[in-house]
Amino acid sequence: MIVILRSDATEAQIQHIVNRATKLGLKSNISRGVERTVIGFIGPEDALRVIPLEVFPGVEQVMQVLAPYRLVSREFKKQDTVIKLPYHTAVGGKKIVVMAGPCSVEGYDSLLSIAKKVKGLGATILRGGAFKPRTSPYDFQGLGEEGLQILQRVGKEVGICTISEVMDTRQVELVARYVDILQIGARNVQNFSLLKEVGTSKKPVMLKRGMSATIKEWLMSAEYLLANGNFEVMLCERGIRTFETATRNTLDINAVAVARRLSHLPVIVDPSHGTGSWEYVAAGARAGVAAGCDGLMIEVHENPEEALSDGAQSLMPDKFEELMTVCKRIAQAVGREV
Amino acid sequence: MIVILRSDATEAQIQHIVNRATKLGLKSNISRGVERTVIGFIGPEDALRVIPLEVFPGVEQVMQVLAPYRLVSREFKKQDTVIKLPYHTAVGGKKIVVMAGPCSVEGYDSLLSIAKKVKGLGATILRGGAFKPRTSPYDFQGLGEEGLQILQRVGKEVGICTISEVMDTRQVELVARYVDILQIGARNVQNFSLLKEVGTSKKPVMLKRGMSATIKEWLMSAEYLLANGNFEVMLCERGIRTFETATRNTLDINAVAVARRLSHLPVIVDPSHGTGSWEYVAAGARAGVAAGCDGLMIEVHENPEEALSDGAQSLMPDKFEELMTVCKRIAQAVGREV
Amino acid sequence: MIVILRSDATEAQIQHIVNRATKLGLKSNISRGVERTVIGFIGPEDALRVIPLEVFPGVEQVMQVLAPYRLVSREFKKQDTVIKLPYHTAVGGKKIVVMAGPCSVEGYDSLLSIAKKVKGLGATILRGGAFKPRTSPYDFQGLGEEGLQILQRVGKEVGICTISEVMDTRQVELVARYVDILQIGARNVQNFSLLKEVGTSKKPVMLKRGMSATIKEWLMSAEYLLANGNFEVMLCERGIRTFETATRNTLDINAVAVARRLSHLPVIVDPSHGTGSWEYVAAGARAGVAAGCDGLMIEVHENPEEALSDGAQSLMPDKFEELMTVCKRIAQAVGREV
Amino acid sequence: MIVILRSDATEAQIQHIVNRATKLGLKSNISRGVERTVIGFIGPEDALRVIPLEVFPGVEQVMQVLAPYRLVSREFKKQDTVIKLPYHTAVGGKKIVVMAGPCSVEGYDSLLSIAKKVKGLGATILRGGAFKPRTSPYDFQGLGEEGLQILQRVGKEVGICTISEVMDTRQVELVARYVDILQIGARNVQNFSLLKEVGTSKKPVMLKRGMSATIKEWLMSAEYLLANGNFEVMLCERGIRTFETATRNTLDINAVAVARRLSHLPVIVDPSHGTGSWEYVAAGARAGVAAGCDGLMIEVHENPEEALSDGAQSLMPDKFEELMTVCKRIAQAVGREV
Numbered sequence A, B, C, D: 001m002i003v004i005l006r007s008d009a010t011e012a013q014i015q016h017i018v019n020r021a022t023k024l025g026l027k028s029n030i031s032r033g034v035e036r037t038v039i040g041f042i043g044p045e046d047a048l049r050v051i052p053l054e055v056f057p058g059v060e061q062v063m064q065v066l067a068p069y070r071l072v073s074r075e076f077k078k079q080d081t082v083i084k085l086p087y088h089t090a091v092g093g094k095k096i097v098v099m100a101g102p103c104s105v106e107g108y109d110s111l112l113s114i115a116k117k118v119k120g121l122g123a124t125i126l127r128g129g130a131f132k133p134r135t136s137p138y139d140f141q142g143l144g145e146e147g148l149q150i151l152q153r154v155g156k157e158v159g160i161c162t163i164s165e166v167m168d169t170r171q172v173e174l175v176a177r178y179v180d181i182l183q184i185g186a187r188n189v190q191n192f193s194l195l196k197e198v199g200t201s202k203k204p205v206m207l208k209r210g211m212s213a214t215i216k217e218w219l220m221s222a223e224y225l226l227a228n229g230n231f232e233v234m235l236c237e238r239g240i241r242t243f244e245t246a247t248r249n250t251l252d253i254n255a256v257a258v259a260r261r262l263s264h265l266p267v268i269v270d271p272s273h274g275t276g277s278w279e280y281v282a283a284g285a286r287a288g289v290a291a292g293c294d295g296l297m298i299e300v301h302e303n304p305e306e307a308l309s310d311g312a313q314s315l316m317p318d319k320f321e322e323l324m325t326v327c328k329r330i331a332q333a334v335g336r337e338v
Helices: A011-023 A045-049 A108-120 A145-158 A169-178 A192-199 A215-227 A254-262 A271-275 A278-291 A317-333 B011-023 B045-049 B108-120 B145-158 B169-178 B192-199 B215-227 B254-262 B271-275 B278-291 B317-333 C011-023 C045-049 C108-120 C145-158 C169-178 C192-199 C215-227 C254-262 C271-275 C278-291 C317-333 D011-023 D045-049 D108-120 D145-158 D169-178 D192-199 D215-227 D254-262 D271-275 D278-291 D317-333
Strands: A002-005 A027-032 A037-042 A059-063 A083-085 A089-091 A097-101 A125-127 A161-165 A181-184 A205-208 A233-237 A267-269 A295-299 B002-005 B027-032 B037-042 B059-063 B083-085 B089-091 B097-101 B125-127 B161-165 B181-184 B205-208 B233-237 B267-269 B295-299 C002-005 C027-032 C037-042 C059-063 C083-085 C089-091 C097-101 C125-127 C161-165 C181-184 C205-208 C233-237 C267-269 C295-299 D002-005 D027-032 D037-042 D059-063 D083-085 D089-091 D097-101 D125-127 D161-165 D181-184 D205-208 D233-237 D267-269 D295-299
Touching: A002 A011, A011 A027, A011 A037, A027 C027, A027 C037, A037 C027, A037 C037, A089 A097, A097 A108, A097 A317, A108 A125, A108 A145, A108 A317, A125 A145, A145 A161, A145 A169, A161 A169, A169 A181, A169 A192, A169 B169, A181 A192, A192 A215, A205 A215, A215 A233, A215 A254, A233 A254, A254 A267, A254 A278, A254 D271, A254 D278, A267 A278, A271 A278, A271 A295, A271 D254, A278 A295, A278 A317, A278 D254, A278 D278, A295 A317, A317 D317, B002 B011, B011 B027, B011 B037, B027 D027, B027 D037, B037 D027, B037 D037, B089 B097, B097 B108, B097 B317, B108 B125, B108 B145, B108 B317, B125 B145, B145 B161, B145 B169, B161 B169, B169 B181, B169 B192, B181 B192, B192 B215, B205 B215, B215 B233, B215 B254, B233 B254, B254 B267, B254 B278, B254 C271, B254 C278, B267 B278, B271 B278, B271 B295, B271 C254, B278 B295, B278 B317, B278 C254, B278 C278, B295 B317, B317 C317, C002 C011, C011 C027, C011 C037, C089 C097, C097 C108, C097 C317, C108 C125, C108 C145, C108 C317, C125 C145, C145 C161, C145 C169, C161 C169, C169 C181, C169 C192, C169 D169, C181 C192, C192 C215, C205 C215, C215 C233, C215 C254, C233 C254, C254 C267, C254 C278, C267 C278, C271 C278, C271 C295, C278 C295, C278 C317, C295 C317, D002 D011, D011 D027, D011 D037, D089 D097, D097 D108, D097 D317, D108 D125, D108 D145, D108 D317, D125 D145, D125 D295, D145 D161, D145 D169, D161 D169, D169 D181, D169 D192, D181 D192, D192 D215, D205 D215, D215 D233, D215 D254, D233 D254, D254 D267, D254 D278, D267 D278, D271 D278, D271 D295, D278 D295, D278 D317, D295 D317
Parallel strands: A097 A125, A097 A295, A125 A161, A161 A181, A181 A205, A205 A233, A233 A267, A267 A295, B097 B125, B097 B295, B125 B161, B161 B181, B181 B205, B205 B233, B233 B267, B267 B295, C097 C125, C097 C295, C125 C161, C161 C181, C181 C205, C205 C233, C233 C267, C267 C295, D097 D125, D097 D295, D125 D161, D161 D181, D181 D205, D205 D233, D233 D267, D267 D295
Antiparallel strands: A002 A037, A002 A059, A027 A037, A083 A089, B002 B037, B002 B059, B027 B037, B083 B089, C002 C037, C002 C059, C027 C037, C083 C089, D002 D037, D002 D059, D027 D037, D083 D089
């Protein structure tokens, strides 16, 4: 922690700050420059982080030296985290995983049909929402537990891992009973009660970045999961909210490299939400693979015109097939495989 | 709902869209312009809203005619909603309410002391968090139920209404037992499970705007509350996230006038979060009153240096007193009172 | 300047950085913490600021201690800058100035008529664009020099100061010949060639904030003006670009207090661009006065339906009159006058 | 153009709007829905676009049907624009061009050395700034004409095309005399005077996207160039400004696919500015190629520690070499070549 003082800060003000730090067990290094005095603190920074130094008289600015996350950081763990799943699937290794399927589970027949297709094309994780976060209370809210049952049944029949979203602390146990990966959606990235609850689950988790979460905040939310005992966490970049309206979100492709440098957790890219339009999904997916992601999550639907949610950003199987072909080649070009 | 077709859209594509609308009970008005054909639909737009028309062949763009919210809109209810609270307090009338108090409930003595002071200066609602949403899992998470007990006891002793945040569906009943107003925080503005649960509560609610929620999305979240039966909802503008880093958030002062035009619900302004720094809180509060808000929510602490959360943006009682004096004068200037 | 090193930084890397600083005449203060080593530099920070320390091996992060602007800062000059204009008008004193008039100069008769009205209602500066920055090359681009001639003539006849925008280095002399204040528009806030040219002019300048300029960048652009010799600079907050689309821009009301704290230059608020809709202009203007601005810039047109530009955000004279009445009362409430 | 009326709009208000449109030569198609009346206009929309319909009584919202740009649109010209340059270089064809070199021209020897290297590694265009837009007036502003002379001389000696930025209408002729491509920087994307002047030049232009320009605005700025006679325009995505601070800008990878769909102009990606840090440049460049860009612009410097500008985001030649190797493979994977 570094404190920059106002140019008119007094000795008494400096002493007051130093005293407070001393009480917390930190040593103060006072550097008197030409125009400013700066105090650096040596010792357990966490103790000081919770003190609102900004309100201490004479303080101009407070700067943090250490990242506030620990367990998720590369410094805590140098090697990439690899998460093992059923059916010989692993997330975080050389192979880039592909999660595909409809936005919502809509029924057994349609899910079975799409599951077979995406598996045949190389996907190893089947996505399908049962509890759907919808902006409007009047929109389809998902099939609930019935949707989870269908997802589990199809996953077993086809031999493919499954992922589905959990929105409520009260649903964690239920969802965990049916699927292989719990998804925490963008809107719940700072639903700390949910993070704590999922942190105590034994299931792998995929944590989507919030649409206005900085990478640092996103990692802090992941820290909640690890701090509560769940280390099998994957991050998912799904686009952030910016001023641009030509696309539903702005896929933050930089975030892939940044998150991988700062953290050991695998990073998934979701170009369906990251673009919001089926016409741009392929470009986003290709960019994700080229940028170094560990997985893709793609909405695929056999009849987007009839999709109960997110039809506009769903790929038809033929487009998904084309995309898989190109992604395999790009993966090879960057030393990975799909 | 209006659909703009691509310049190369075929008759068959147009017919395909019209047929779908007809099945849903809508009439289509086809307007063939020089460069574009446009289809307007007449009838129950909601039926069509859930269809992903963007993926229908030949479609360039889809535009919504009606706002997606109903119950919260001015068209549904012309008169301002007025919410009655204990101690002759009402939100939404001529009098602008002031909610004040510490970020977190930290103890009985400190809360009692600050409660007396803010009440003496004109505040009619005491704020104090018991369940705190914190970016870091290692930060103070609030006193929990004990905090609520203290808040209730102090409220009764001082004779002042109380507000506290609820973060989890499992806490709604508990928090509702102790306080007069449930607060839904910015990070939970699209926690739809929580919105539904609070919607079934009988307690008045204050819904904070999410830091990246558009005004439309914020109203849609309020719609969840009303649609579930709770009509005693106040909105709270608390700053949005932008590129500017000189302040913690950018107080969207425009949102006050926009929300009041679009909705009948009262609008509160929170300049503490809206600025993030005690030095700017007064300017934000004064602007809020001038812009036409129905209430202010202000963090006040007797010793910000020791505050367990949000010390940097808390006002000391003397600054709060100055602010109240000016706000009373501004309120008069705009035909209101504080 | 403070440099935070990576946890694995070597002694040789530290020495390499220190050597570089020493060559530039700075002393290095090395603070070896538990997890990080931090180097603070003492001496002429500007010398170091241009060195890309981020690329030096071992460096994690670079933090600036001093604000990069000097002449515009409060530390350079404690007292508010007051700019004297013709007709006993001054910007920056107790009186809040009002600049009003049409977006574009459209003709002599219409400008004369509106000038009389706005002066009668208390405006002391007449606005009117002659060179218009338009997003589309096919839109009305302003009357050019003829517009300036009309503006000057009307200003003299009515006895009111004038302001008009300059968009091109080649126009500076021309525009300066006709008006009392040169305006630099939001889109040119980082047109450094223009800033330099206007900096050498003897005319007072109003520098609008760019729609994506941070307050720091805006002040740096003002620094260009002062560094080139022009100290009669006023800043104008006119809304920033955010994700919100309900308004044309988001009026950053916080910026008024921040800019006034960091700088001695007067701050004007433009609620016409800050909101983009006549329905919200009054709320924005009232908020600006309450927040402590030194002036307002408001588009007023007698027949917005026929306005050649910005009709949607122009007030009719009767609405402007109402607004002036309220602003006078609010100004009094905050110890100022209009 | 479509106008949505307020629910309480009167027949007289509707007639007033229709009359205005009729005078402009447009037919009105009135569609009376259950809750709203909507008017669609058929005919020359441009005539109506400049009328501020938002202020007409009874109007709720105005929606544009046609994109406001024409010459830059795919509808105006279906085939990709290919721009021919010296040394058998072309931008917009199957081959993805690479522009590389230092941020600023710093001297003949250093530029010659880096030019040889980047050409040897596959770059066909040499970048180097002579007039530099710098946030601070105290920073290095470029070598001016001397820099252009060096750039031209090196370009000829090495046999490589050249690009350099023009910042001022008065510099256009000068810069055009020395280089093969004029660059318009992000900060001047809406410097309409400059756009007009460069539009009349015979030199190819690269127009960078402004850090807060929507794709639509960016295309409108390109429209200024084409409307003034210059059709040899390439677009350059260089990152936009968002709330994220971990990177200097957020590279909007979606913009590549969007701009290529909406326009026939080639799209270049600049990952140096798009990320702001040499550590992330490669990921951004790889993503750009995978997403379908027509070129890359990359800052390369032999000694970033001594660079006079943008050292932090410059690649050393060895990193550039690695990047070129991977980009060649990715280009092949997507059916292109580097």
